[in-house]
Amino acid sequence: MVDVAKLKEIARETVSRDDVKYLIGWRQGTFGFRAAPHFVNKPEDVDQLIFSPLCSHNLATYLTGVEKLPVPRGQEADSRKVALMVKGCDSRAVVLQLVEQGYGRDSVVVIGCPCQGVVDQKKVEAKYPDMGENITAEWGEKTIIFNLPSGKTEVPREEVLAGKCLTCRYPNPLLADAGAWEEVAVWGSDDYADVQDLEAGNPQERRAFWEDKFASCIRCYACRNVCPMCYCEDCILDRLNPQWITRAVNPTENTAFHLSRAFHLAGRCIECGECERVCPVDIPLMKLNRKLTKEVRENYDYEPGLDPEAKPLQASYRPNDKEDFIL
Amino acid sequence: MNNKPKIGVYVCHCGVNISKTVDIDAVVEFASRMPNVKVVRDYAYMCSDPGQLLIREDIEKEGLNRVVVASCSPRMHESTFRKTLAAAGLNSYYLEMANIREQCSWVHEDKEEATAKAKKIVYAAVAKARLLEPLYEKEVDVEPATLVIGAGIAGIQAALDIANAGFKVYLVEKTPSVGGRMSQLDKTFPTLDCSACILTPKMVDVANHPNVELLAYSQVEDITGYVGNFDVKVRKKARYVDVNKCTGCGVCSEECRLKNRIPSEFNMEMGKRAAIYLPFPQAVPAKYTIDPERCLFLTRGKCGKSPKCVDACSAGAINFEQEDEIAEFKVGTVIVATGFDVFDAARKPEYGYSDYPNVVTGLEFERLVSASGPTGGAVVLGEGEDAVVPKDIAFIKCVGSRDASVGNEYCSRVCCMYTAKLAHLVMEKVPGANVRIYYMDVRAFGKGFEEFYDRVRREGIRYIRGNPSEIFKRGEKLVVKVEDTLTATPLEDEVDMVVLAVGLEPRKDAREIIDILRLSQSGDRFYLEAHPKLAPVDTATDGVFLAGCAQGPKDIPDTVAQAKGAASSALVLLASGKVKIQAQISVVDQSTCRGCGYCVEICPYGAIDLVTVNRMGNLAQAAEVNEALCKGCGACAAACFSGSIQQKSFMDRQILPQIAVLGVM
Numbered sequence: 001m002v003d004v005a006k007l008k009e010i011a012r013e014t015v016s017r018d019d020v021k022y023l024i025g026w027r028q029g030t031f032g033f034r035a036a037p038h039f040v041n042k043p044e045d046v047d048q049l050i051f052s053p054l055c056s057h058n059l060a061t062y063l064t065g066v067e068k069l070p071v072p073r074g075q076e077a078d079s080r081k082v083a084l085m086v087k088g089c090d091s092r093a094v095v096l097q098l099v100e101q102g103y104g105r106d107s108v109v110v111i112g113c114p115c116q117g118v119v120d121q122k123k124v125e126a127k128y129p130d131m132g133e134n135i136t137a138e139w140g141e142k143t144i145i146f147n148l149p150s151g152k153t154e155v156p157r158e159e160v161l162a163g164k165c166l167t168c169r170y171p172n173p174l175l176a177d178a179g180a181w182e183e184v185a186v187w188g189s190d191d192y193a194d195v196q197d198l199e200a201g202n203p204q205e206r207r208a209f210w211e212d213k214f215a216s217c218i219r220c221y222a223c224r225n226v227c228p229m230c231y232c233e234d235c236i237l238d239r240l241n242p243q244w245i246t247r248a249v250n251p252t253e254n255t256a257f258h259l260s261r262a263f264h265l266a267g268r269c270i271e272c273g274e275c276e277r278v279c280p281v282d283i284p285l286m287k288l289n290r291k292l293t294k295e296v297r298e299n300y301d302y303e304p305g306l307d308p309e310a311k312p313l314q315a316s317y318r319p320n321d322k323e324d325f326i327l
Numbered sequence: 328m329n330n331k332p333k334i335g336v337y338v339c340h341c342g343v344n345i346s347k348t349v350d351i352d353a354v355v356e357f358a359s360r361m362p363n364v365k366v367v368r369d370y371a372y373m374c375s376d377p378g379q380l381l382i383r384e385d386i387e388k389e390g391l392n393r394v395v396v397a398s399c400s401p402r403m404h405e406s407t408f409r410k411t412l413a414a415a416g417l418n419s420y421y422l423e424m425a426n427i428r429e430q431c432s433w434v435h436e437d438k439e440e441a442t443a444k445a446k447k448i449v450y451a452a453v454a455k456a457r458l459l460e461p462l463y464e465k466e467v468d469v470e471p472a473t474l475v476i477g478a479g480i481a482g483i484q485a486a487l488d489i490a491n492a493g494f495k496v497y498l499v500e501k502t503p504s505v506g507g508r509m510s511q512l513d514k515t516f517p518t519l520d521c522s523a524c525i526l527t528p529k530m531v532d533v534a535n536h537p538n539v540e541l542l543a544y545s546q547v548e549d550i551t552g553y554v555g556n557f558d559v560k561v562r563k564k565a566r567y568v569d570v571n572k573c574t575g576c577g578v579c580s581e582e583c584r585l586k587n588r589i590p591s592e593f594n595m596e597m598g599k600r601a602a603i604y605l606p607f608p609q610a611v612p613a614k615y616t617i618d619p620e621r622c623l624f625l626t627r628g629k630c631g632k633s634p635k636c637v638d639a640c641s642a643g644a645i646n647f648e649q650e651d652e653i654a655e656f657k658v659g660t661v662i663v664a665t666g667f668d669v670f671d672a673a674r675k676p677e678y679g680y681s682d683y684p685n686v687v688t689g690l691e692f693e694r695l696v697s698a699s700g701p702t703g704g705a706v707v708l709g710e711g712e713d714a715v716v717p718k719d720i721a722f723i724k725c726v727g728s729r730d731a732s733v734g735n736e737y738c739s740r741v742c743c744m745y746t747a748k749l750a751h752l753v754m755e756k757v758p759g760a761n762v763r764i765y766y767m768d769v770r771a772f773g774k775g776f777e778e779f780y781d782r783v784r785r786e787g788i789r790y791i792r793g794n795p796s797e798i799f800k801r802g803e804k805l806v807v808k809v810e811d812t813l814t815a816t817p818l819e820d821e822v823d824m825v826v827l828a829v830g831l832e833p834r835k836d837a838r839e840i841i842d843i844l845r846l847s848q849s850g851d852r853f854y855l856e857a858h859p860k861l862a863p864v865d866t867a868t869d870g871v872f873l874a875g876c877a878q879g880p881k882d883i884p885d886t887v888a889q890a891k892g893a894a895s896s897a898l899v900l901l902a903s904g905k906v907k908i909q910a911q912i913s914v915v916d917q918s919t920c921r922g923c924g925y926c927v928e929i930c931p932y933g934a935i936d937l938v939t940v941n942r943m944g945n946l947a948q949a950a951e952v953n954e955a956l957c958k959g960c961g962a963c964a965a966a967c968f969s970g971s972i973q974q975k976s977f978m979d980r981q982i983l984p985q986i987a988v989l990g991v992m
Contacts, residue, residue: 071943072944075944079946101924101948102922103935129973231921232968233918233920242983254754312924314966315928317923
């Protein structure tokens with residue numbers, strides 16, 4: 001459980017440091033049940049920080065995604081640290097980014113926020129449609145409390161939390177420099193029920209399922225852009241020579257796109273669920289990612305983003321690794 | 328030069344290897360219609376001189392600038408045809424092989440379908456040939472020196488050969504003396520030469536050779552670099568004795584308070600030594616060493632009023648302040664001759680090695696019969712007044728060899744013959760001895776081995792075929808329980824002594840060298856050679872060679888032969904002074920590299936590092952390939968997410984058109 005007042009105090013101290021460029025956290029959004037990323041450049045901006053069940057964004061994506069503008073001649077690049085607020089799942093992204101040497105450990109200040117689950121916009125909007133004004137929320141005992149215009153309303157957490165939170169095994173940050181918390185209890189468990197549903201079908205059924213889903217993809221690339229693990233300087237999806245995947249929006253190319261994306265995340269997906277959250281056409285991308293996560297766990301006993309000293313899956317080899325899939 | 332592709336396609340019949348399943352004429356006709364193809368020819372054996380001449384003449388007369396040879400696997404003849412191109416003045420990397428033998432004619436029966444497939448393979452090769460780029464093999468200088476790790480007979484022999492050829496050798500030995508396992512042996516089979524008599528002259532030679540720098544009691548800590556240019560770091564462990572002052576007189580050892588208290592490693596812990604010691608009388612260098620784990624002064628800070636060795640040493644050589652030193656030097660080649668460990672007989676508990684003092688291993692028995700051993704060469708059990716001479720002696724072969732239950736499926740290759748030799752020595756030293764040897768098979772395969780085996784049988788040694796199941800004690804005797812499998816008779820053989828012919832195993836510290844040199848291990852856990860037949864002393868790392876039992880069990884003649892082979896392989900590099908490095912190496916596009924380091928982790932040759940690059944004033948990490956280390960295996964290219972690291976001659980822009988033509992046929 002996080003003491004938000006204490007958290008703000010830590011944030012204020014952190015932003016005031018000379019070696020910190022800015023802090024990335026969350027603030028209340030402008031309508032509905034939304035929060036928004038909040039870049040705290042100066043101590044007075046700290047007042048707007050929140051940490052509530054609305055803070056679903058994985059802010060780690062900004063660490064690698066930030067555009068680096070050319071540095072004028074005679075000047076030096078700003079090498080100050082970036083401070084970042086992380087939930088449990090977000091911290092796994094930071095860990096894996098460190099494993100992949102995206103930046104040095106000393107170039108980030110990680111502020112840990114143990115998390116009791118964040119709401120799924122789609123679930124909550126279905127429950128309370130047409131909320132024009134912004135609603136705040138807080139955690140109760142196994143419930144989420146919404147401050148609706150009609151008054152405080154408490155709902156069981158299972159009804160409104162995101163799917164990833166219902167199976168979450170890492171609600172507490174795995175890596176943090178500071179934080180004001182008591183660890184929260186792990187109450188989720190993961191049997192990959194969502195993946196098993198799909199595995200139960202035959203290949204034709206699975207193909208029909210995905211063809212249907214991929215057919216609606218509009219190739220907005222929001223899933224790629226929001227992913228904290230997708231940070232290539234020059235993404236193969238954008239490349240023209242060689243052009244691995246054409247830009248045509250049709251089921252064949254869409255399938256190639258989604259399978260490439262999923263494979264590039266095999267053994268790397270830290271299950272923050274951001275891709276699925278931002279998809280405007282509701283493709284169940286986590287089903288695809290989690291199928292690979294399940295394979296990786298079962299075959300190689302590996303979970304990414306737990307240990308900053310671990311080698312990446314693709315770069316580690318054990319003589320007894322399974323290889324029965326090699327023809 | 329006008330680089331518009333002019334491609335020549337050469338289709339090989341390979342006798343009938345290809346032509347019996349592939350319609351050569353149809354492939355030729357098809358190839359002649361492909362874009363940019365100027366000449367198409369077929370020939371019975373393209374790799375023959377007349378076949379190669381066809382290519383040369385076309386390059387010269389027709390002005391071909393790309394060549395496709397449709398024949399066998401590039402592993403067979405790519406280098407042949409590369410030379411053909413070079414001889415005609417064309418860059419040899421303008422060659423593309425289309426494998427229509429291993430990947431087509433040999434694996435198909437239907438001629439029509441095989442022909443269709445051959446056409447596709449040739450078409451794909453032509454598509455790629457258009458996009459080939461010239462590559463140039465670079466040369467690097469070779470540092471004219473060699474590091475030899477391990478100074479057993481293999482290391483000594485390799486060092487001597489290289490030193491005699493006029494090159495510098497750094498010979499590093501972990502223990503205080505050179506000599507290795509061979510120095511522990513009494514006689515050598517099958518000629519019964521005295522082991523020390525043939526070894527010690529070489530030990531002295533190698534220590535005194537002007538080109539050899541002997542680093543005894545030292546350990547290799549780190550090796551970086553690549554063929555021709557290895558940087559070596561060696562830790563010279565503190566002996567606590569100034570080797571320049573020590574005369575090797577041995578008074579210190581006589582005076583040591585722990586004299587005759589510490590089991591001697593050289594005598595397989597049967598004899599005793601002092602804390603300051605010379606491992607064996609002929610040790611080279613003949614300098615004393617203080618055992619830092621046993622010495623009272625070093626372990627407790629106190630040895631009587633003052634250490635007796637210090638008082639005894641008239642040369643003032645003892646220096647308890649001495650510290651480890653680090654030696655750093657450069658070499659061009661490395662020879663790994665780190666030897667073996669003997670199998671730990673305690674891992675076969677049914678033989679009672681841990682329980683009964685009169686069950687000994689072959690190497691222990693070797694010390695027992697040796698004149699320099701704990702008993703002065705007398706075969707006796709027990710000490711002082713209890714000493715008895717064993718009359719009934721049983722040998723058991725294949726202990727820890729050819730035995731999947733202990734994880735060693737291989738034959739150790741020396742036990743059959745050393746057993747015969749030891750049995751012969753018993754007959755010589757114990758009149759009236761009754762010796763039997765329990766065996767699975769007798770492998771007397773070497774020069775003079777079968778004759779020696781015959782000789783010992785004629786001396787009255789009995790060979791009984793059977794693998795004992797158990798050894799237990801009955802009264803004063805040991806009972807060997809076994810079935811004679813030739814007569815199907817169960818036996819309970821009562822003996823005074825059992826000698827276990829233990830096999831050879833990879834050294835327990837084999838991992839250290841693997842980590843330093845990135846060597847591989849074969850299934851038997853010994854170091855892996857580059858090719859079991861054609862490159863038996865080479866390793867996957869260029870410039871690193873193997874000698875002796877580090878690569879697998881072998882006897883002394885084979886060890887010496889391999890050491891000489893490793894030395895001559897090293898000398899090839901040292902004498903030429905230059906080494907050509909791979910041209911088809913990986914290249915990094917540092918502007919798109921995301922610096923995740925997967926390629927660094929994956930590279931089996933340690934050829935990739937992350938370096939800091941400047942992107943418009945912003946510093947970022949990007950991969951960089953060390954051209955001399957890269958072997959062009961392509962593992963990094965497969966691992967790269969953004970396609971930023973690729974292998975020359977196998978770039979995406981070259982391979983994708985190759986795949987594309989297959990799709991549109």
